[in-house]
Amino acid sequence: MPEGPEVECVRISLKSIVGKKIQGIHLTELSQKYKKYKNKQTQFDQFSGHQIKKIERIGKFLIFKFDKKEVILNHLGMSGNWLLLKKKDQILPSHPKVLIEFKTLPNALFYDMRNFGQFKIYEDYNAVLQHKPIRKMGIDGLLVTFPIAEFLLRIDKKNYANREIGSVLLDQKLVAGIGNIYKSESLALANINPTRLVKTLTNKERCKLGHAISKTLHKAVEYMGSTFNSFRTPDGREGSAQNWHQVYGKKDKKCNDCETEIRRIVQDKRSTFYCPNCQL
Ligand SMILES: [Zn+2]
Numbered sequence: 001m002p003e004g005p006e007v008e009c010v011r012i013s014l015k016s017i018v019g020k021k022i023q024g025i026h027l028t029e030l031s032q033k034y035k036k037y038k039n040k041q042t043q044f045d046q047f048s049g050h051q052i053k054k055i056e057r058i059g060k061f062l063i064f065k066f067d068k069k070e071v072i073l074n075h076l077g078m079s080g081n082w083l084l085l086k087k088k089d090q091i092l093p094s095h096p097k098v099l100i101e102f103k104t105l106p107n108a109l110f111y112d113m114r115n116f117g118q119f120k121i122y123e124d125y126n127a128v129l130q131h132k133p134i135r136k137m138g139i140d141g142l143l144v145t146f147p148i149a150e151f152l153l154r155i156d157k158k159n160y161a162n163r164e165i166g167s168v169l170l171d172q173k174l175v176a177g178i179g180n181i182y183k184s185e186s187l188a189l190a191n192i193n194p195t196r197l198v199k200t201l202t203n204k205e206r207c208k209l210g211h212a213i214s215k216t217l218h219k220a221v222e223y224m225g226s227t228f229n230s231f232r233t234p235d236g237r238e239g240s241a242q243n244w245h246q247v248y249g250k251k252d253k254k255c256n257d258c259e260t261e262i263r264r265i266v267q268d269k270r271s272t273f274y275c276p277n278c279q280l
Contacts, residue, residue, distance in 0.1 A: 002076045004060055004141055004177020005220035006231055006239070010082055011057045012221075013233040017084070017108050018055060023101040024048045031097040034115060043121055044098075046070065059137045059176030069124040073131060077116030082234040083109045108234065133172065141177040142221065146214035151175070152206055155198060165201065165209075166194025167268040175213055181226055181248045184273045186213040188246040193279040194265070194272045219244070247273040 002010070025044040031037035047066060054065040064072040083093055084106040098110040098119060110117065122128040129135065139150055151174075160168050168174060169183040178186065187194050190212035192205055201209070225231055225239030226248075232238055242249070246256060250273060251264040260277035 001078050001179055002060065002081070002225070002231060003179030003182055003220075004057075005182065005217050005241070006225035007060045007062060007076060007177075008057055008142055008221050009225045009233050009239065010076070011055050011062055013084070013235045013237070014055050014062075014082060014108065016106065016235070017100070017102065018052050020102045020104065021051050022047050022049065023103055026099045026101060028096045028099060030095065036118070037097065040119075047072075057142075058134055059140065059172055060179075061134060063125075063128055065125065071122050071125050071128050073118065073120045073122060073128050073134075074110070075118040077112060077114065077118065079114040080110060080112035080117030081232070083111060083232075083236075084234045085109055136173050137176045138172060138174045139176065141175045141182075141213055141217045143214075146210060148207060148210045151210040151213075152203070155201075155206055161199040162197055164195050164267055165192060165198055166265075166272040166274075167270070168198055169213075170268070170270065177217060178213065180270050180272075181245070182213070182216050182220060184248045185245055186216045187272075188274060188279060189216055191279050193276070194267065194274050247275060249273065 025047050027037050027041050027044060051067045052064060053067055056063040056065065060075060062074045064074065086106045088105070092109065093111045095113045096109055096111045097117065100108040138154055139147055154174050166183065166187065169178055169186065170180070186209065190205065190209040192201065192209055220226060220241040223239055223241035223244070224233055224237055226241040226245070227239045247262050250262040252261050254260070255262055255275040255278060258275065258277045260275055262273055263276055264271050264273050
């Protein structure tokens with residue numbers, strides 16, 4: 001699943017369609033097999049002739065703004081992504097769902113193999129901010145200055161106290177944009193064992209963790225995300241953040257710092273990787 005940094009890389013890569021005039025937004029024939037797209041074409045027709053003014057990211061959501069008040073909210077889901085189509089006869093990826101056609105190339109295609117992606121039209125920007133997962137979203141982990149005081153307040157909530165930090169970090173109400181990869185990597189950078197209960201973390205450790213999250217997510221954007229499950233940016237670039245992962249996906253490999261074997265455990269049905277020697 002693309003995490004905050006990958007979604008940010010998609011947003012950056014889609015900058016080339018900002019300012020372009022839309023010919024039409026087309027829901028593909030394939031998309032009509034699914035309830036969430038079925039018979040929705042007329043709703044998308046209202047954007048024909050309009051211009052994309054801005055593409056924003058909030059957590060793992062993309063928000064398309066136009067030269068009209070309606071906005072489109074898009075979530076990549078488990079496997080969704082965008083591709084910029086630079087040629088007329090370009091071979092399309094499988095599972096094409098939504099095509100934004102412009103007066104001039106490139107066009108932008110949303111494809112989504114596992115079909116967990118979302119497209120929703122809202123009457124205006126304020127309405128999208130009221131969408132429950134956005135309204136309840138925590139700190140954006142990719143803010144330029146990570147609000148450490150707010151992080152300390154949020155992590156101190158009662159319902160986190162007796163839970164393991166490795167599963168709490170996936171709660172988008174704490175920090176938005178962290179998924180499975182950057183959860184493990186942030187804990188490794190902060191030298192914190194993922195099985196620790198939140199209530200046992202000292203103030204110093206909590207501060208260290210906040211800074212580690214921010215550093216990890218920013219670094220991932222710098223490297224254009226992690227290319228697992230064939231993630232590519234819409235302009236075809238592969239991410240290389242996986243090359244500096246310390247623990248994620250490295251079960252039984254030796255820790256770079258101490259040569260202890262990296263462990264994999266399961267927390268809330270999701271895997272967590274860590275070094276039992278470096279992370280206490
Ligand atoms: Zn180690």
